[in-house]
Amino acid sequence: MAENIAEVSDSSFDGDVLQSELPVLVDFWAPWCGPCKAIGPVIEEISKTYEGKVKFFKCNVDDNPVTPGNYGIRAIPTLLLFKGGEKKEQIVGMVDKAKIEDALNKSL
Amino acid sequence: MKTPDYDLVIIGAGPAGLTASIYAARARLNTLVLEKAAPGGQILVTDWIENYPGFPEGLSGADLIMKMMEQARRFGVEIETSQVLSMDISDTIKELVLDNRTVTCKAVIVATGASPMKLGVPGEEEFYGKGISTCATCDAPFFRNSVVAAVGGGDTAVQESIFLTRFVEKVYLIHRRDQLRAARILQERALENPKIEIVWDSVVTSVNGSDAGVESVSIKNVKTGETRELVVEGCFMWVGTVPNTSFLQGAVEVNRGGFVVVNARMETSVPGVFAAGDVRDTPLRQVATAVGDSAIAAAEAANYIETLESL
Numbered sequence: 001m002a003e004n005i006a007e008v009s010d011s012s013f014d015g016d017v018l019q020s021e022l023p024v025l026v027d028f029w030a031p032w033c034g035p036c037k038a039i040g041p042v043i044e045e046i047s048k049t050y051e052g053k054v055k056f057f058k059c060n061v062d063d064n065p066v067t068p069g070n071y072g073i074r075a076i077p078t079l080l081l082f083k084g085g086e087k088k089e090q091i092v093g094m095v096d097k098a099k100i101e102d103a104l105n106k107s108l
Numbered sequence: 109m110k111t112p113d114y115d116l117v118i119i120g121a122g123p124a125g126l127t128a129s130i131y132a133a134r135a136r137l138n139t140l141v142l143e144k145a146a147p148g149g150q151i152l153v154t155d156w157i158e159n160y161p162g163f164p165e166g167l168s169g170a171d172l173i174m175k176m177m178e179q180a181r182r183f184g185v186e187i188e189t190s191q192v193l194s195m196d197i198s199d200t201i202k203e204l205v206l207d208n209r210t211v212t213c214k215a216v217i218v219a220t221g222a223s224p225m226k227l228g229v230p231g232e233e234e235f236y237g238k239g240i241s242t243c244a245t246c247d248a249p250f251f252r253n254s255v256v257a258a259v260g261g262g263d264t265a266v267q268e269s270i271f272l273t274r275f276v277e278k279v280y281l282i283h284r285r286d287q288l289r290a291a292r293i294l295q296e297r298a299l300e301n302p303k304i305e306i307v308w309d310s311v312v313t314s315v316n317g318s319d320a321g322v323e324s325v326s327i328k329n330v331k332t333g334e335t336r337e338l339v340v341e342g343c344f345m346w347v348g349t350v351p352n353t354s355f356l357q358g359a360v361e362v363n364r365g366g367f368v369v370v371n372a373r374m375e376t377s378v379p380g381v382f383a384a385g386d387v388r389d390t391p392l393r394q395v396a397t398a399v400g401d402s403a404i405a406a407a408e409a410a411n412y413i414e415t416l417e418s419l
Contacts, residue, residue, distance in 0.1 A: 033246040034170030038146030074250040075237040092237030096144045097189050098207055
């Protein structure tokens with residue numbers, strides 16, 4: 001586990017993500033998803049760049065079915081960006097690092 | 109001549125780019141490997157590879173990439189997460205504009221692969237990630253006991269439809285012709301699979317749904333003109349690929365589909381620029397062909413660089 005990226009669960013989602021003062025990027029993933037594993041290191045790199053400005057969480061959709069269901073997620077990896085408890089961006093699939101950074105920059 | 113930053117820049121770190129990097133490292137070329145997303149490329153979404161020799165039991169695309177990366181690292185290859193925005197390849201020293209800096213080099217191998225082609229039908233953009241997918245290994249578990257559509261008739265469409273049946277109740281495999289293009293062994297498996305219903309001679313005309321996601325696909329029989337709606341919760345698209353070449357901006361010759369034209373030495377129309385793997389104009393896009401292309405491309409790039417230095 002990268003130091004900047006914590007796990008978030010169905011039960012901690014409200015407190016960790018929706019109540020957060022900082023914008024939050026949540027990476028929805030599962031162990032069986034190849035692209036999710038591949039995108040992990042990219043998110044880690046980004047989390048270092050945005051340290052202190054954006055919070056980063058990973059949500060294992062196998063263990064936490066409620067949250068992905070609430071946001072209509074039917075594909076992973078999906079990245080959701082929250083600000084002030086509201087979903088601002090949804091990025092689906094394996095995307096360029098630049099695309100993720102663009103989304104973050106828009107919210108800062 | 110002024111010394112460039114690198115001998116060789118390899119763009120892309122899928123099977124093609126990683127193979128080229130192994131050969132380049134062993135040729136002791138000063139090499140930069142660039143990957144705009146994560147190493148692996150399209151192979152990451154492949155649930156099971158059983159036609160790549162050396163792995164008699166088969167293995168997942170993600171595991172194969174891990175092994176290739178491990179092998180590349182053994183020879184000191186490092187992969188940088190960075191994207192090529194544009195390049196000037198007209199001179200002996202090539203200049204590549206990346207998203208974080210500009211680099212110069214003597215030779216380039218384009219190994220950027222291809223991406224799933226879009227159908228271009230209404231609903232496709234809207235429901236991507238909300239029922240539309242191109243990755244069965246990623247998304248099949250979201251459709252447990254559901255009815256889904258799959259579009260295509262090639263190896264990918266048929267293999268991945270078979271994979272889907274481990275999770276879903278039923279797959280409508282929608283194909284525009286009256287026979288599949290996939291390898292015979294895959295066709296046989298699909299035809300025998302009770303969960304797969306092949307919808308022949310048909311194309312998807314729209315994907316329909318609501319805020320909750322995909323609810324149906326509209327299809328049309330291309331022979332009879334008959335239209336109907338299939339009630340599905342998901343739609344998987346495997347209708348071919350488009351090359352990842354936007355950064356080339358017409359600097360090298362491409363074919364009608366946009367794939368880079370090369371000769372048997374993997375040389376493009378520009379000296380010192382090579383292309384390998386799915387991005388090139390080739391009759392077959394497989395891990396095995398990408399690996400073969402790249403071994404040639406890297407060896408030829410090494411020859412080219414050596415010739416430059418002896419001038």
